[in-house]
Amino acid sequence: MCFVSEANVMTQERQTHYRACHLCEAICxxxxxxxxxxxxxxxxxxxxxxxxxxICPKAVALQxxxxxxxxxxxxxxxxxxxxxxxxxxxxxxxEALDLAAQxxxxxxxxxxxxxxxxxxxxxxxxxxxxxxxxSALFKHIRTRNRFSATSVDQLPHHIISLWLFGHKLLFPIxxxxxxxxxxxxxxxxxxxxxxxxxxxxxRKRIKSLTERGGKLVVIDPRRxxxxxxxxxxxxxxxxxxxxxxLAMLNVLFRDDLVxxxxxxxxxxGINEVEKVVMxxxxxxxxxxxxxxxxxxxQLAHEFANADKAICYGRMGVSTQRFGTLCQWAIQMINILxxxxxxxxxxxxxxxxxxxxxxxxxxxxxxxxxxVRQLPEFDRELPVACLTExxxxxxxxKIRALFTGAGNPVLxxxxxxxxxxxxxxxxxxxxxxxxxxxxxxxxxxxxPPTSPLEHDHxxxxxxxxxxxxxxxxxxxxxxxxxxxxxxxxIFQSLGDRVAEALNLEGRKAVPPHVIIDYGLKAxxxxxxxxxxxxxxxxxxxxxxxxxxxxxxxxxxxxxxxxQRINLMPSALxxxxxxxxxxxxxxxxxxRLIGRRHVRDCNSWMHNFTRLVKGPQRCTLQVxxxxxxxxxxxxxTQVSVASEAGQIVVELEIxxxxxxxxxxxxxxxxxxxxxxVSGVANAHAGVSCNTITESTYxxxxxxxxxLNGVGVSIASL
Ligand SMILES: Nc1nc2c(c(=O)[nH]1)N[C@H]1C(S)=C(S)[C@@H](COP(=O)(O)OP(=O)(O)OC[C@H]3O[C@@H](n4cnc5c(=O)[nH]c(N)nc54)[C@H](O)[C@@H]3O)O[C@H]1N2
Ligand SMILES: Nc1nc2c(c(=O)[nH]1)N[C@H]1C(S)=C(S)[C@@H](COP(=O)(O)OP(=O)(O)OC[C@H]3O[C@@H](n4cnc5c(=O)[nH]c(N)nc54)[C@H](O)[C@@H]3O)O[C@H]1N2
Ligand code: SF4
Ligand SMILES: [Mo]
Numbered sequence: 165m166c167f168v169s170e171a172n173v174m175t176q177e178r179q180t181h182y183r184a185c186h187l188c189e190a191i192c193x194x195x196x197x198x199x200x201x202x203x204x205x206x207x208x209x210x211x212x213x214x215x216x217x218x219i220c221p222k223a224v225a226l227q228x229x230x231x232x233x234x235x236x237x238x239x240x241x242x243x244x245x246x247x248x249x250x251x252x253x254x255x256x257x258x259e260a261l262d263l264a265a266q267x268x269x270x271x272x273x274x275x276x277x278x279x280x281x282x283x284x285x286x287x288x289x290x291x292x293x294x295x296x297x298x299s300a301l302f303k304h305i306r307t308r309n310r311f312s313a314t315s316v317d318q319l320p321h322h323i324i325s326l327w328l329f330g331h332k333l334l335f336p337i338x339x340x341x342x343x344x345x346x347x348x349x350x351x352x353x354x355x356x357x358x359x360x361x362x363x364x365x366x367r368k369r370i371k372s373l374t375e376r377g378g379k380l381v382v383i384d385p386r387r388x389x390x391x392x393x394x395x396x397x398x399x400x401x402x403x404x405x406x407x408x409x410l411a412m413l414n415v416l417f418r419d420d421l422v423x424x425x426x427x428x429x430x431x432x433g434i435n436e437v438e439k440v441v442m443x444x445x446x447x448x449x450x451x452x453x454x455x456x457x458x459x460x461x462q463l464a465h466e467f468a469n470a471d472k473a474i475c476y477g478r479m480g481v482s483t484q485r486f487g488t489l490c491q492w493a494i495q496m497i498n499i500l501x502x503x504x505x506x507x508x509x510x511x512x513x514x515x516x517x518x519x520x521x522x523x524x525x526x527x528x529x530x531x532x533x534x535v536r537q538l539p540e541f542d543r544e545l546p547v548a549c550l551t552e553x554x555x556x557x558x559x560x561k562i563r564a565l566f567t568g569a570g571n572p573v574l575x576x577x578x579x580x581x582x583x584x585x586x587x588x589x590x591x592x593x594x595x596x597x598x599x600x601x602x603x604x605x606x607x608x609x610x611p612p613t614s615p616l617e618h619d620h621x622x623x624x625x626x627x628x629x630x631x632x633x634x635x636x637x638x639x640x641x642x643x644x645x646x647x648x649x650x651x652x653i654f655q656s657l658g659d660r661v662a663e664a665l666n667l668e669g670r671k672a673v674p675p676h677v678i679i680d681y682g683l684k685a686x687x688x689x690x691x692x693x694x695x696x697x698x699x700x701x702x703x704x705x706x707x708x709x710x711x712x713x714x715x716x717x718x719x720x721x722x723x724x725x726q727r728i729n730l731m732p733s734a735l736x737x738x739x740x741x742x743x744x745x746x747x748x749x750x751x752x753x754r755l756i757g758r759r760h761v762r763d764c765n766s767w768m769h770n771f772t773r774l775v776k777g778p779q780r781c782t783l784q785v786x787x788x789x790x791x792x793x794x795x796x797x798x799t800q801v802s803v804a805s806e807a808g809q810i811v812v813e814l815e816i817x818x819x820x821x822x823x824x825x826x827x828x829x830x831x832x833x834x835x836x837x838x839v840s841g842v843a844n845a846h847a848g849v850s851c852n853t854i855t856e857s858t859y860x861x862x863x864x865x866x867x868x869l870n871g872v873g874v875s876i877a878s879l
Contacts, residue, residue: 182705213709218365228771236611265660267591281562285570293651300658330722332526336510345470350480362629403871409493411449415464425502472508516634517682538865546865579852604837635707766830769843781848
C-alpha cells in the first residue's frame with residue numbers, strides 16, 4: 165500500500181511552521197522555527213485566536229518527543245534474552261504487521277472476538293488520525309472487551325450529557341471571560357491547563373475575572389495553584405462533594421431561588437428534583453463535608469444571586485465514588501439558576517467539524533462485563549475490571565490484548581495487579597512510540613511517526629473550547645522513509661485482519677480528507693460565509709476565529725422532543741447509596757491525586773527539562789497530621805491500601821487538608837524491560853499501586869481514584 169505524504173519537503177533552509185501543541189486540552193498555537201531536520205525554537209503564536217500567544221513549559225517537549233533517542237523508530241518484537249528474561253528487538257514493518265495480525269486473527273478464530281481486549285489511552289484524542297482510523301481495525305474486532313482511559317476520567321460527564329442533553333459530547337463549557345461568579349469543584353486548571361474545557365491561558369482569564377470584581381470559589385481538599393488565585397477556597401473532605409452539591413440544590417428550592425429563566429419551557433421533572441433533594445439539608449452536608457452549614461447556604465445564595473454564574477467540576481469530582489451524581493448535581497445548579505446556555509454561564513460549542521452530528525450519542529448498560537457485571541458505556545467497559553477479565557477463566561476471557569496510546573499499568577487502579585496479569589496473555593500488541601511499563605509486555609510494538617511528522621486537526625478539543633475556532637496544522641517534518649502514521653498502522657493492520665477473516669476492509673482515505681469533508685459540510689462550510697475547508701485553513705495556519713459561544717437551546721439538544729428530563733431514572737438509586745456510604749465510618753487517611761504543570765500523565769518523564777528540579781513524586785501531608793504522627797519532610801513512609809503498598813517520601817505543606825494526603829499519578833518507572841533512560845532515573849512510585857479496582861462509582865464503574873482510604877506508617 166502507498167500513502168501519499170502531506171509533509172513539507174525537507175530543506176536545509178530556516179523555516180517557520182505554525183502548529184498546534186497537542187500535548188494537553190488547551191491546544192495552544194505555537195510557532196516552530198526549524199533548520200533542516202532540527203528544531204531551533206518553539207514559541208507561542210500571538211495570532212492564534214484562542215491561545216493568543218500562551219504556552220506552558222511543556223510546549224518545548226514537542227522537540228524532545230521528536231528527538232528522544234528512546235522513541236522507537238522501527239517496530240520491535242519480544243524475544244527471550246540471554247538472562248532468561250525478555251527483550252525487544254527491531255524488525256521490519258511487514259513482519260511486524262503480519263505478526264500483529266496473525267496474533268489477533270488466531271485468537272479470534274479459536275475463541276471469538278471477545279477473547280481480544282482493547283485498551284485505548286488518552287493521547288488517542290489528541291491525535292486526529294487515531295480518532296478517524298481506529299475503526300479501520302476495530303470494526304473487524306467487535307469485542308465487548310473494549311476499554312479506554314475514559315473510565316479513569318470523564319465517564320460521568322459523558323453519561324450526564326447523554327441523559328440530560330441526548331449526546332455524550334454535549335458538554336456545557338464555562339464562559340469564563342464573561343462570567344461574574346465561578347464555582348469550581350475538584351479541578352486545578354492552573355496546573356492541568358483545563359479539561360473538558362479548552363481554555364488556554366486560564367491564569368490570565370482567572371485574574372481578569374477577579375479584577376473585574378467577579379468571584380472564583382474553589383472547593384478542593386488541597387489549596388491548589390488555582391485556589392491560590394481564587395477569591396475563596398474551601399476544603400471539603402474527599403468524596404463528599406455530592407453532599408455539598410445536593411445541599412446547595414436543597415437551599416435553592418427551600419429559599420425560593422430556583423429560576424430556570426429561558427430554559428423553563430423545555431425542562432421536565434423540576435418537581436422530582438425538588439423531592440429528591442429534600443432530605444439533603446446543609447446541616448447534613450456539613451457533617452460529611454467538614455464545611456459549615458452557613459458556608460454551604462451562602463454558596464447557594466451567592467450562586468443564585470449572581471448575574472451570570474458557572475458551576476464546573478472535573479477530575480476531583482468525576483473520579484470519586486459519586487462522580488456521576490456530582491456531575492448531575494453540577495448541571496442541576498447551572499440549569500435551575502438559568503445559567504445553562506447563557507453568556508457568562510455554561511454553553512455548548514458549535515465546532516467547525518461537528519462531532520455531535522458525526523458520532524453516535526452513546527448508550528449505557530446495553531451489556532455488562534462478564535465477571536463483575538459492570539455496565540458498558542458507548543460500547544466500552546470500565547477499565548477497573550480489565551484485569552479480572554484477563555485472569556478469570558471461562559468463555560469470553562481476554563487472551564489477546566491490543567493497546568494504543570495508553571499505559572494502563574501506571575494509569576488504572578491496582579495497576580500492579582494488571583502488570584502481572586499481562587503476562588497471562590497469549591498475545592499482546594501495542595501501538596506506541598515507547599517501551600513503557602505496559603508495552604514492555606507486548607509481543608509486538610508498532611511505533612507511529614513523531615507528532616511533528618504528521619498533520620494535525622483538533623477533532624476532539626474544538627468541541628470543548630471556550631471559543632469557536634478552527635485550525636489545521638501541516639506536518640513540520642517529512643516522515644522518514646518507511647515510517648507509518650498511527651492512522652496508516654490502523655489501516656494496514658485492519659486490512660490484514662479483514663483479509664484473514666474474509667471481511668471487507670475499509671477504503672484508505674487519509675484523515676485530512678475526512679476533515680475536509682466535515683469542514684465543508686459543517687456550520688462554517690460551503691453553506692456559510694466562512695467557506696471553511698482544509699485549503700482555507702492552510703491559508704490561515706494560526707487558525708480562524710469563529711466567535712464566542714452562543715446560546716443554542718433547545719435546537720442543539722439531541723433528546724426526544726428536544727426537552728431536558730432533569731431526573732433520569734437510572735440515577736434514583738444513587739441518592740440512597742450516597743446516604744448509606746457517607747454514613748459508613750472511615751478510618752485512616754484519604755488519598756487524592758495531584759498534577760504538576762510539567763507532567764503529563766505517565767508519558768512525559770523522559771525529557772530532562774521537564775523532570776529537572778526537586779523530586780515531585782512526594783506524599784503531601786498537612787502540618788497537623790505531621791505533628792501528631794511525628795513525621796518530618798523527607799521521611800520515608802509506607803502507604804498501604806487493600807490493593808498494595810508503596811514507600812514514598814513525605815512533604816509537609818499547609819496546602820493540605822488534615823486527614824488527606826496527596827500523591828501524583830503517572831510515576832513508578834524503572835521497571836525491567838522499559839526503555840526510557842531519563843524517566844527511569846526519575847522513577848518515583850505509582851499511586852495506582854494502592855488505588856483499588858473495587859473502589860468505583862458503582863453506578864457507572866468509573867474508577868474512584870480520589871478518596872481511597874490508606875494507612876501510613878513511618879519506616
Ligand atoms: N491515580 C490516578 N490515576 C490516573 C489519573 C489520576 O488523576 N490519578 N488520571 C487519569 C487520567 S485523567 C487519564 S487521561 C489516564 C491516562 O492514562 P493512559 O492514557 O493510559 O496513559 P498515558 O500516560 O496518557 O499514556 C499515554 C501513552 O501513549 C503514548 N503516546 C503518546 N502520544 C502518542 C501518539 O501520538 N500515538 C501513539 N500511538 N501513542 C502515543 C505514550 O507513549 C504513552 O505510552 O490516567 C488516569 N490515571
Ligand atoms: N500538567 C498536566 N496537565 C494535564 C495532565 C497532567 O497529567 N499534567 N493531565 C491531563 C488530563 S488527562 C486531564 S483529565 C486533566 C485533569 O484536569 P483537572 O481535573 O483540572 O486536574 P487535576 O489536577 O486532576 O484536578 C483535580 C483536583 O481535584 C482535587 N480533588 C481530589 N479529590 C477531590 C474531591 O474528592 N473533591 C474535590 N472537590 N476535589 C478533589 C485535587 O486536589 C485536584 O486539585 O489534566 C490534563 N492536563
Ligand atoms: S498549555 Fe502547554 S501543553 Fe497544553 S497545549 Fe498549551 S503549550 Fe501545550
Ligand atoms: Mo484525562
